[in-house]
Amino acid sequence: MDPSGLDRLDQRIAGCRACPRLVEWREEVARTKRAAFADWTYWGRPVPGFGPPDARLLIIGLAPAAHGGNRTGRMFTGDRSGDVLYRALYDVGLASQPTSVHAGDGLELYGVRVTSPVHCAPPANRPTPEERDACRPWLVRELNLLRPTVRAALVLGAFGWQAALPAFAEAGWTVPRPRPAFAHGAHVTLDAPDGPGLHLFGCFHVSQRNTFTGRLTPEMLREVLRTAAGAAGLPPPK
Numbered sequence: 001m002d003p004s005g006l007d008r009l010d011q012r013i014a015g016c017r018a019c020p021r022l023v024e025w026r027e028e029v030a031r032t033k034r035a036a037f038a039d040w041t042y043w044g045r046p047v048p049g050f051g052p053p054d055a056r057l058l059i060i061g062l063a064p065a066a067h068g069g070n071r072t073g074r075m076f077t078g079d080r081s082g083d084v085l086y087r088a089l090y091d092v093g094l095a096s097q098p099t100s101v102h103a104g105d106g107l108e109l110y111g112v113r114v115t116s117p118v119h120c121a122p123p124a125n126r127p128t129p130e131e132r133d134a135c136r137p138w139l140v141r142e143l144n145l146l147r148p149t150v151r152a153a154l155v156l157g158a159f160g161w162q163a164a165l166p167a168f169a170e171a172g173w174t175v176p177r178p179r180p181a182f183a184h185g186a187h188v189t190l191d192a193p194d195g196p197g198l199h200l201f202g203c204f205h206v207s208q209r210n211t212f213t214g215r216l217t218p219e220m221l222r223e224v225l226r227t228a229a230g231a232a233g234l235p236p237p238k
Helices: 003-014 020-032 080-091 129-146 158-170 208-213 218-231
Strands: 057-060 112-115 152-156 187-190 198-203
Touching (some): 112 129, 129 158, 158 198
Parallel strands (some): 152 198
Antiparallel strands (some): 187 198
16 A cells, blocks of 8 residues: 555645536536535535545545535535445444544544545536546556555446446456446456456445435445445454
């Protein structure tokens, strides 16, 4: 592991201005704000990953939310999706507290790092393919830095799955062809010619649409987290 390398990467990500549409949107949201957060100073920049540099399990989402991570500066923090994810991580013993409200709230993740294939909040939560591809080198670099310890990845949603597979390939793991299809509970092992393989799991995204309709229940999320943590070699979750 290289803690200083991840710190430098996070700083570089936070300063990225590669995609004009995303830069304009995230900064406009940070200026206009939402009424409920009128007294906040929004982060308004790309949101780096979060978690220990020796993580064994990587959780990959879609992109920061306009009034979530784009406000707080931490992935999956300050919105309904994050409420569901961090509650589940806490329930299975992978987080120190059940909520995450801002970057300095004391939350610790145990053996888990949370990241995203797109680091800027996109309009309508929909990055373009060009924006996804422009952001991929950041994920590839993050994967390379985590390779000494990471043994499993849990991808939330089909977009993240499609975006992550090329990044895994560029980082040195062998992605089967045809590419494995996304599904909740999907499990694929990605071999690596020069090191340990990676257990790749799929999970429905923790979006409000999925959690409010019951497509993804708290127990479904806890179960896939337990399975992925076990494959990563973490201590048995609760």
